[in-house]
Amino acid sequence: MHDNALAVESESLCLRSLDDLNRFRKQIMDKRDPDQPEIVVCHGTGCLANGSAEVSEAIRSALEASGIDAKVFPGIKTTGCQGFCSHGPLVVIRPQGIFYQNVKPKDAKEIIEKTIVQGDIVKRLLYKNPTDGKKILHEQDIPFYKRQTRVVLHNIGKIDPTDICDTIASGGYQALAKALTTMTPEQVVTEIEISGLRGRGGAGFPTGRKWRSALNAIEKKGRPVYVVVNGDEGDPGAFMDRTIMEGDPHAVLEGLILGAYALGANKGYLYVRAEYPLAIKHLTIAMEQARAYGLLGDNILNSGFSFDARINRGAGAFVCGESTALFTSIEGNPGNPRPKYVRSVEEGLWGRPTVLNNVETWANIPLIVNKGGDWYAAIGVPHSTGTKVFSLVGKVNNVGLVEVPMGVPLSTIVEDIGGGVPGGAPFKAVQTGGPSGGCIPYELKDTPVDFDSLTKAGSMMGSGAMIVMDNRDCVVDVGRYFLRFLEEESCGKCMPCRLGLSRMREILDNFSEGKGSEKDIEDLLSLSKAIQDSALCALGSSAPNPVLTTLNYFKDEYLAHVTRQKCPAGVCKNLITYQIDPDVCTGCTACAKQCPVSCIAGEKKKPHAIDTSLCIRCGICMDTCKFNAVNVI
Amino acid sequence: MTDNALYIDEMMDQYPAKPEYLIVILQDIQNKYGYISSDAMRLACDHVHVPMTQAYAVATFYQSFRLDPLGEHEIKVCLGTACHLKGGQRLVEDLERKLKVAPGETTEDMRFTLNTVNCVGACALAPVVSVDNKYHPNATAQKMEKVLKTLTDPSLAEMEGTGNA
Numbered sequence: 001m002h003d004n005a006l007a008v009e010s011e012s013l014c015l016r017s018l019d020d021l022n023r024f025r026k027q028i029m030d031k032r033d034p035d036q037p038e039i040v041v042c043h044g045t046g047c048l049a050n051g052s053a054e055v056s057e058a059i060r061s062a063l064e065a066s067g068i069d070a071k072v073f074p075g076i077k078t079t080g081c082q083g084f085c086s087h088g089p090l091v092v093i094r095p096q097g098i099f100y101q102n103v104k105p106k107d108a109k110e111i112i113e114k115t116i117v118q119g120d121i122v123k124r125l126l127y128k129n130p131t132d133g134k135k136i137l138h139e140q141d142i143p144f145y146k147r148q149t150r151v152v153l154h155n156i157g158k159i160d161p162t163d164i165c166d167t168i169a170s171g172g173y174q175a176l177a178k179a180l181t182t183m184t185p186e187q188v189v190t191e192i193e194i195s196g197l198r199g200r201g202g203a204g205f206p207t208g209r210k211w212r213s214a215l216n217a218i219e220k221k222g223r224p225v226y227v228v229v230n231g232d233e234g235d236p237g238a239f240m241d242r243t244i245m246e247g248d249p250h251a252v253l254e255g256l257i258l259g260a261y262a263l264g265a266n267k268g269y270l271y272v273r274a275e276y277p278l279a280i281k282h283l284t285i286a287m288e289q290a291r292a293y294g295l296l297g298d299n300i301l302n303s304g305f306s307f308d309a310r311i312n313r314g315a316g317a318f319v320c321g322e323s324t325a326l327f328t329s330i331e332g333n334p335g336n337p338r339p340k341y342v343r344s345v346e347e348g349l350w351g352r353p354t355v356l357n358n359v360e361t362w363a364n365i366p367l368i369v370n371k372g373g374d375w376y377a378a379i380g381v382p383h384s385t386g387t388k389v390f391s392l393v394g395k396v397n398n399v400g401l402v403e404v405p406m407g408v409p410l411s412t413i414v415e416d417i418g419g420g421v422p423g424g425a426p427f428k429a430v431q432t433g434g435p436s437g438g439c440i441p442y443e444l445k446d447t448p449v450d451f452d453s454l455t456k457a458g459s460m461m462g463s464g465a466m467i468v469m470d471n472r473d474c475v476v477d478v479g480r481y482f483l484r485f486l487e488e489e490s491c492g493k494c495m496p497c498r499l500g501l502s503r504m505r506e507i508l509d510n511f512s513e514g515k516g517s518e519k520d521i522e523d524l525l526s527l528s529k530a531i532q533d534s535a536l537c538a539l540g541s542s543a544p545n546p547v548l549t550t551l552n553y554f555k556d557e558y559l560a561h562v563t564r565q566k567c568p569a570g571v572c573k574n575l576i577t578y579q580i581d582p583d584v585c586t587g588c589t590a591c592a593k594q595c596p597v598s599c600i601a602g603e604k605k606k607p608h609a610i611d612t613s614l615c616i617r618c619g620i621c622m623d624t625c626k627f628n629a630v631n632v633i
Numbered sequence: 634m635t636d637n638a639l640y641i642d643e644m645m646d647q648y649p650a651k652p653e654y655l656i657v658i659l660q661d662i663q664n665k666y667g668y669i670s671s672d673a674m675r676l677a678c679d680h681v682h683v684p685m686t687q688a689y690a691v692a693t694f695y696q697s698f699r700l701d702p703l704g705e706h707e708i709k710v711c712l713g714t715a716c717h718l719k720g721g722q723r724l725v726e727d728l729e730r731k732l733k734v735a736p737g738e739t740t741e742d743m744r745f746t747l748n749t750v751n752c753v754g755a756c757a758l759a760p761v762v763s764v765d766n767k768y769h770p771n772a773t774a775q776k777m778e779k780v781l782k783t784l785t786d787p788s789l790a791e792m793e794g795t796g797n798a
Contacts, residue, residue, distance in 0.1 A: 046757045049768035085757030236713035239754035274660065274697055275753060315656055315695030318751065332653040332681070334694035393715040393756035400757060431714065467714045481717050485751070491694070594775060596730050618730075619723050620774045 014294035016302040018177040021168070028169045034095065037074035037116055039063075042090040042157065044081025044243065045278060046400075051105070052089035058108035059091070066112050074116055077166075080247020080282075081239075082157035083401035084144055087127065092139055092157075099139035100125035130397065130419060144398045147417045151379070151387045152363050153403045156247035161282045164289035167250040173295055175366035176254050179261055180303040183369075188262040189215065192365065194373025196385035200240075201230055201321070201358030202436065202462045203538070204384075204451040210345055210355060214263055217346040217353040226349045227265045227309075228356040229256055230326060231272035231279065234318040235434030236485065238465035240389040241359035243401055245272065245279035248363065249286035253309075255362035257296065258369055260307040263355060268309035271326055274316060283311055318435075318489035322537050323348070323356050325491065336491045337537035358463065360389060380406030384450030388461070392418045394468040395427065404449070411445040414468055421470045428469045429553070433462025435482040436542035438549030439475065458549040460542070474571035475550040475557050480508045482546045486539060497540030500531040504547065511558065512572040514565030521551065521558060570632035573617045577633050580621075582607035584629035591621035591630065640665065641673055645680045655681045655691060659698060667703035696751075704739040704746035706784050708732075708764050710772075713752030715759040724760055725749060727774040731781060744785070 015021050041047075041056040056078055063074065074093075082090050087101040093115055100111065103125060114120040126135040127142055136142050159166040167173070179188050193208030218225050229252060233241040245252060256268050272280050287309065290296035298306045317335045319325045325335035327349045348354025364386060368376045377385045384406035390413060392402050397419030404413060414420065414427055421427050429439040432449075438459030440447060447453050451461050469478065483505040492498045507524050510516040528544030535541040551558060560566045567575040580591075580600075585607040592600040592608060599615050602608030610621070622630040644661050648654040658677045662669050669677075669692055678688050692698040710716075710725045725747075729735060732745050739746040755761050758770030764780055 045753075045755050045768075049755050049758055049761070049770050085755075088757070233754070234751065236717075236752035237715050237756055238752070239756060242754045275750065313657065313660055315660060315691075316697035316751075317695050329656065330653065332651075332655040332683075332691070333687075334690050391756060393759070394718050399715075434714075465714070467718070469718065473718055478718075481714070485712075489751075596727070618726060618774075619720065620727065623720065623723075623773050624775060 013292045016294060018181045018301070021173060021177045021301070025168050028165050032169070038077055038094040039074050039111070039116070040077045040079055040092040040094055040157070042080075042082045042088060043078040044085065044088075044246065045239070046081060046085035047088035047090060048278075050088045052103075054105045055089045055091065055103050055108065058105035059111065062108040062112040063116075065109075066117065068112075068117065077160050079159065080156045080161050081243040081401060083153065083243070084142075084398065085401070086397070086399040091125075097138045097140055099127060099137070099142065101127050144400065144402075144417055144419070147412065148403050149379070149387050149405050150403050151367060152244065152251075152360060152389055153247075153401070155251065156243060159248065161247050161249055162285050164250060164286065164293060167248070171370070172250045172366075173254055175369035176257055176261075176295065177301055179258055179369050180301050180305060185262045185264060188258060188369060191368055191373040192262070195364075195368045195376035196373075196383070197361065197364055197368060197376065198384065198451060199358055200360035200364070200388065200463065202433070202460070204461055207357060207361055210357070211259070211262060213343070214345040214353050214355045218264065221346070221353060223264060224267065225263050225265045225353045225355070227256055227259045227263060227268040228326070228330075228349065228354060229268070229270040229272075229362055230321060230323070230356050230358045231270055231276075232314045232321045232326060233273055233276075233359070233463060234321045234489075235463050235465045237391060237393050237431075237467045238434060238463050239391045240401060240464050242273075242276045242279050244359050244363050244389075245276065246282050249279075249282045250290065251363040251366060252283070252359055253286055253290055253296065255365035256309060257300065257307055258365050259355060259357070259362065261305055265355075266307050268307065269330055269349070270309060270311045271320070271330060272311060272313060274313040280311060280313060287311070317491075318485075319491045319537070319539050322539060325537070326356065327354065334491070336493050337539075339536060360464075381448065381450050383452055388449070388464055390449075390464045390466045392466050392468065394431075394466075395421050395470040395473065396468040397422055406450045407448045407453075409446045410440060410449055413449060413466065414445070418468065421468065423470075425470060428471050428473060429475070429550075431459075431467040431469065431478065431546070432465070433460040433545070434465045435486050436460060436538065436545055437462045437465075438545045439469070439478070439553060440549075441553040443553075458552060459545065472569055472571070474567055474569035475554045476508055476511050476561055476567070477569075477571045479547045479550055480505060480512060483508060483543070486543045490539065494534075494536035494540060496531045496534045497536065497543065500527055500535075501540070501543055503527060504531075504544065508547070511561045512567070513574040514561060514572075516562050518559070518562060520562070521555075525551065576617060577612055578610050578615055578617060578619075578621060579612075579631050579633055580608050580610055581629050581631055582609075584627055586627055586629070588626070590626070591624045594620050594624045596620065637666070637673070638676060641676050645677070648680075650680055650682060652681050652683050652687075655683055655688060656695070659688070659692060663698060667707075668699040668701055671700075702739070702743070705744050706765050707746045707748060708762060709748045709750045709753075710736075711751075711753045711755070711759070711761040711763070712749045713754075713756060713759070715756035716752075716761055719759040721760040724762060724772055724774065724777065728777060731778070745781075 089103045091100040091103045189211050197207045198204040320329045320335040322337050323344045325337040329335040379386050387403050389403045426442050429441045431439050487501045490497045532541050587605040599611040662673045674688050712721045736749045760772050762769045762772040
């Protein structure tokens with residue numbers, strides 16, 4: 001726990017009113033010195049994988065060894081993902097906001113001695129703006145952060161997610177206390193309706209309307225009613241929800257409790273992917289702490305309202321992100337979806353009225369309750385209000401997490417915030433919406449990113465994955481990739497999805513080998529239509545989207561595979577040949593040593609050559625060559 | 634009663650004897666032993682009162698469950714979209730050649746299990762390979778060869794860039 005963690009003095013930890021919460025918050029704030037330096041180390045999954053745990057440990061040791069006066073002794077804080085993952089491990093010195101990137105444990109001593117003790121800057125650790133080559137000192141001036149509007153992510157990177165005191169100090173649980181003491185459940189639902197918030201999990205169903213239908217269902221069927229967090233973030237390339245659960249778990253929890261209050265639910269579930277162990281850990285800690293402080297469990301804040309929740313770990317099935325499959329999974333069964341003649345708000349978990357919302361949706365709720373639905377509705381564009389968090393990945397310079405108001409042009413996200421494609425070429429396409437979404441080509445780079453505009457372009461918002469592709473990425477290969485993914489993840493219950501997706505993938509397999517005809521493209525289109533119309537759940541009905549959008553925008557590339565047996569992007573193995581450029585090759589022999597089939601030969605310090613009859617096109621020579629002498633033709 | 638059965642019985646005591654706890658019990662068994670043996674599955678079924686067929690349906694539906702023992706080291710290649718674009722599939726093929734097993738299989742000497750995973754959400758580090766739950770960012774065939782060598786002979790130099798998953 002953070003240094004500032006402290007118990008409510010002498011009595012039990014339990015907070016019993018809004019006044020209690022405010023008093024406690026003041027106690028925490030009073031103990032803090034705003035001028036005391038704080039060294040913030042990112043402990044998001046990305047930075048941890050790059051060794052940030054070792055960095056924070058080294059900073060701790062360097063501090064202890066430094067003999068700094070106790071009065072100015074800086075605090076060390078570890079936070080959730082700060083978003084700028086491609087430049088991690090990240091270290092920020094607050095209150096100034098000095099931003100250090102790619103920090104190694106060996107830099108710790110210098111950071112302490114120079115920045116903390118002498119007030120100087122360690123210049124080599126600063127971020128260099130690639131457009132003008134200038135170093136940038138403060139995090140708020142870095143273009144990646146500057147162009148963002150951090151609303152949902154406002155706490156992440158600032159608070160220690162394992163310390164409820166830090167959350168409370170930054171305004172956590174104020175919305176809950178406000179609702180429990182000054183609002184009726186009906187007023188909470190009304191605020192959400194006014195906000196225009198739409199579900200962040202993919203389909204974009206208006207959250208207020210969902211809650212209202214649940215209330216109507218409860219009127220007919222009575223209680224119990226359940227509230228559920230969908231944290232089964234299965235879209236490959238998406239990590240928004242993971243970041244929120246890891247970095248600000250109390251925001252999700254507070255949103256869930258508010259929803260429970262609005263609907264009169266006493267029990268809730270958080271369904272979280274098992275692949276996210278840190279998110280599960282932080283949510284578990286958050287729930288234990290919230291219970292200890294009287295913010296979760298019996299008689300919350302002495303209001304008479306009781307609610308508790310439990311975490312269900314997913315077991316590795318993409319289809320469980322679908323509402324009815326998720327419910328059957330919580331019930332202990334294989335996650336097969338069911339037809340939705342009756343919607344899950346009426347008949348969900350255990351056959352009872354249930355409200356299931358995505359992690360990011362729940363994290364928006366406290367903000368709306370605190371600041372009002374009108375405030376929220378003023379952000380973004382009509383029909384797509386508020387902000388959206390995107391995970392910007394693939395062939396883009398600034399890989400990371402980005403939050404922008406709905407409706408900003410795609411190019412703002414990819415080029416201004418993301419810094420464009422490495423090497424400076426324009427991007428080829430951006431895949432939004434994961435396996436259910438589609439590709440948006442460069443020509444449509446001014447498309448506003450909101451629910452309706454993306455759907456109009458043939459794609460969808462999805463949960464917010466944005467995968468940037470450049471001209472070395474093949475649309476046939478990407479289509480195959482998503483189909484293979486969905487084919488494996490299909491539960492097999494309905495025929496269109498079970499057999500249709502396999503057939504589509506087989507056609508694309510043929511294309512990637514230069515087989516097939518234009519007639520196959522027609523078959524692909526009619527098969528897509530049939531699957532869209534007849535699959536049982538959204539996994540199947542949206543599965544053709546990546547193929548349909550790429551066929552629409554990149555038909556020539558498909559035709560090149562089919563009619564000319566060429567893969568213009570140089571990806572499809574059967575249609576390419578590796579070659580060594582004798583003018584560039586230095587004869588370093590690195591590739592020959594790595595080649596698994598020993599098909600590269602040549603004298604040392606003389607250009608080498610590939611025996612294409614033996615080559616298995618594994619690409620290792622190209623990855624190994626430091627001189628870019630290996631080409632694909 | 635064997636030690637394993639004792640452990641499982643004790644672990645299951647924290648969960649009510651209801652079918653809804655089947656998945657979490659199987660997860661706990663797998664976390665402890667790396668796979669679910671038929672004996673362990675039987676114990677779970679007895680506890681939550683479901684037939685073996687039901688547990689088998691669950692264990693084969695969800696990707697994370699294994700019904701055969703895991704090797705000493707588990708290598709998981711991420712095949713999320715970002716990793717795919719940056720050569721994740723080529724890494725799988727390279728490891729298949731090196732270990733002479735297909736994804737999901739374990740080497741004969743029980744040293745290595747090769748698996749693929751849909752997305753670990755560390756896309757900035759693509760392609761990512763997780764070895765015994767340690768992430769190896771920006772993985773290449775060369776780097777993985779070093780990792781395999783170190784695992785075979787731990788006295789070899791420490792590899793760069795690892796962290797806890």
